[in-house]
Amino acid sequence: MTTLDLGVVGNCSFSALIDPKGRVVWCCLPRFDGDPVFNALLRGEEDPGEGLFSIELEGLAETEQSYDSNTAVLTTRLHGASGSLEIVDCAPRFFWRDRIFRPQTLVRRVRPISGTPRISIRMRPSFAYGTVRPHRTRGSNHVRYVGPEMTLRLSTDAPIDYVLDETFFNLSAPIDIIIGPDETLEGSVSQIARDFEERTCSYWRNWVSNLALPYEWQDAVIRAAITLKLCTYEPTGAIIAAMTTSIPEAPDSGRTWDYRFCWVRDAFFVVRALNSLGTVQTMENYFRYLMDLVADSDGGHLQPVFGVGRERHLTESIIDNLAGYRGMGPVRCGNQAYEHYQHDVYGNVILGATQIFFDRRIQMKPTITDFRLLETAGEQAYKVHNTPDAGMWELRSRSRVHTSSTLMCWAACDRLAHIAARLGEKARVTYWRERANEIKERILAEAWSEKRKAFMESFGGQTLDASVLLMAEVGFIDPQDPRFVSTVDQLEKTLATGPYMMRYEAADDFGKPEVSFNICAFWRLDALARIGRREQAREIFEALLKTRNPLGMLSEDTHPVTGEMWGNYPQTYSMVGIINGARRLSKPWETVV
Template identity: 40%
Template sequence: MIKHTYDMGVIGNCAFLALIGTDTAVRWLCWPRFDSSFVFGPLLDEQKGGEYSIKPVDANFTSEQRYLTNTNVLSTTITTPEGSYRVTDFAPRFLQYERYYKPLMLIRKVEPLTGAPRVRVACRPVGQYGEQELTRRRSSNHIAFLGLEEEIRLTTNIPLTYVLDEEDFALNETKYLVLTYGAPLEAPLESTAERFLLNTEGYWRNWVKSTSIGNFHQTQVIRSALALKIHQYEDTGAIIAASTTSLPEAPGSTRNWDYRYCWMRDTYYTLTAFNNIGHFEEIERYFQYIANISTKVVGKYQPLYGIGGQATLTETELPLAGYLGNQPVRIGNDAYTHIQNDVYGQVLVALLPLYTDCRFRDPERAVPLSLVEECLRLIEATMDQPDAGLWEFRHIAQKHCYTYLFHWAGSHAARQVARQHGDVLLEEFATRLLQEAESRIEQCFYAERGAYANAIGSTDFDASTIQLITMGYLDPASEKAKHHLVELEKELKTPEGLFYRYRHPDDFGTPETTFLICSFWYVEALACVGRLDDAIREFEHLISYANHLGLLSEDVDAKTGSQWGNFPQAYSHVGLVNAAYRIAKKLDRPNFVS
């Protein structure tokens, strides 16, 4: 069987993201926000998705794509029988006037390298997910595309006639293309593009220098950190699961979801990743996003919210062809209506540093202590309520072990806060809930196998229970923890070393592909229980499932090694960062436990 990979690179500046194919085509770009309609979306429909490419006339070409070292600046080199050229793509980001300059601007630098290659530039943005064609207006040195809320403008030193007519031309000098949404480029083209490129390279390299990354597979960890960084929507601090929608978990599965939102259930892992690489700024912004949502919640938390904190994310299907013909194409995500009760513990664990970390002593940013009590009351109210669980089952409700784990962890965090503030009543409340959650977790213990099942009364296994070890509920040095991990291996690990989320049927049948973050959880657990050699071996195997640029998808087909699911998947990169950190700590301090 043919191995499927996403042959694309991602660029971004914390205001927008774009996916660039190895043929120079912009496969995906949403403006003005991560969750807006695409303006280029051939990833989901070649006919309706518009086009923005700088392709050679000769179809017989080869391509080499790489990132400039320690940056999110992408370089694609095209070689044809006539000659070769390089396209450098980037989203400007650098410090200016004591703020980050991060415009809705995609800059493309096109350099001839050898010979006299002939190229053809196409630029046809669209609106309303391909339903709206834009009007073109030619000006002196730019082309304006009209019809959206704001103007899209292409400023270039390529003859506009060649671009408008999509006529090929000889590339014999460096050309620049600056595409903007809203505020246009009103400065010299060549010198500004070069200055922005230099400043953007400098910004990313300084950002990498400020990370705390050990020597264990440092290159891959850096790439994952860079990818994770640009999935944060800096305006609000939200971190999205992925930049795309409707890339299928497996071909023909109809498991095609919109991941351009912020899942509360993943806050703990994401914040842990940024903490592990020593990046406080991103943590602080994410805290602010979570705290903002927390202070306006009434009654219950949703599993996910929009990047601006929107609560309603109505799921609809679009009349698009779909990625490689996979339908439906969905925008919005009905999971916002689900009951996922682990979210309360996630919020408490995530917000813990706001109350206990001395770096957050700004009283204007303080979160009311009543928020902790409110989350505890929600844990108390839902202690015996079945829910959709971590994996968002649409028609299955159980009393999930993972939910109780976060009831336990959240209560533990709340108790720390109470002690810090000398609130005896709150401490007693948190302690009681912690003990209740622990009793429910033990009800999930499947004595016949000597391991924890996915839910009370169930005999099915779920990779999320790996977290019983990595979060410290089970002593990683105990035989119980080691045996639990062995039983999960028997049930969920493939011969290729990958992990399924679960193997029992759900609303859409039995999962066909493995889930990468579960495999990284497994690596962490191996390190925790002292199987360090196994952890290293499995980690090194997992990173082989990255694409040519080191980018990870959500899912992997164990038999073919194919990438599936939305891409790049921020939480796969979170998993990699956390697993590498766990191993590095063990290598540095062999006696370190957990």
């Protein structure tokens, strides 16, 4: 049965998902939101042999999978009656000629580790979302897979005839396979594969060595940090929400969405989490992306989600020929959320840019012109803070004045006041502080429900929503404020099941949610720690870590009964929660060193 126990390899340009049998089941090219040339993940159970790239072991009996320590290089071991083998997968990433080298290339190194394993190489890409089988041509040491808009080249020192015919043969010596653009390799396959792997391992270990880690849960934090880094699209600075489309939020729910785009909201949380570990390059790249978005809006409406190349139109369509994850469609390409009004976007833009005005480590220096540009987003935040929108959960059939949206409008004005103070713009400090105070008073008056003793999901509403937990996280309210403490208590009673946390209690477009939204569970433990219930928060955190897959990854949702992962994968929001939780709850270094 298909699961989300998938390894992730990538290089901040593209990525591939590899299952426990060493099969590449998902890979989009030429970038995250491109054509899934390997799409077995969404083909359903009745079509398991297509849309993948596998190294099949005859008589496979057992598998194991792990990352090389502190890297994004994945090792899969297959064991069977004829012997055992090891597959090492990496997407090359390293410094070359004074810049980052990150080709759209996957390196697969295969070697026997016991006996004489019999293997078959099965390279079965497809194009145009699985509708076009490639035309194949062969060379001395390569096979070309020709599609309507791209051509893949497989170069290998394995027998080409065996690759083309998927013939089983004895793996008596190591072989190497390089998949990438239709370009001739400048050297032997084995030499290039070895060099790419070694230099990629060195890059990631050096990157990890510069992380400011908490004392506890370091392995979990390192894996989360690498995964978040892999979700960045370095050519533009965009950060995707997840690498997949259409993994359902719950079994047979119809809640299938395409998350291969840059949500300004999600990206802010990613940048902040990586910043907390001391890696600021992602923030610099994302700041450029943000400032271009703000400039494009010309002081007007900002949509909540964009393509990784800042594409504005992400027209949503159904891909009928793909059955979906476990046959649970529909499979979607594009996301209608680009048409939404989600007013929290303005706060997330300004929150995402704020640190760059204060952090002395950052080489690029923002200017007063950058501040003036951000002020245009702030003006929009103030203008719309008391108007209905789709909210952060992107409801498609109703509009309200959502508390979380107005909260982020407050954050936009509040942070602009702080930036103005940093720049010595006293008049602008007063201007933005007055607006922030006005919005704050409105939230406190209109979002609080005396009947339910909690802040509600919308102004004048009567239902609970976990997003109000962000009030403490963005500095809106003192965590010890009795109203916030009471809100946490009420949310736990209504939305929590063990360590899990639902998003909201009201039915949405598809009915009442049945799965836990992972980031809400992390917001909960953060709030508990802030109000003084640290031990309870630690217990929840430990329980949430146990819900990760064997490689340390989380998707968007967890089923509170079965513990199974659902939703798109790997989900940046969820991986952010691991970093934030560990930093919030870890014992300080000073107490143990």
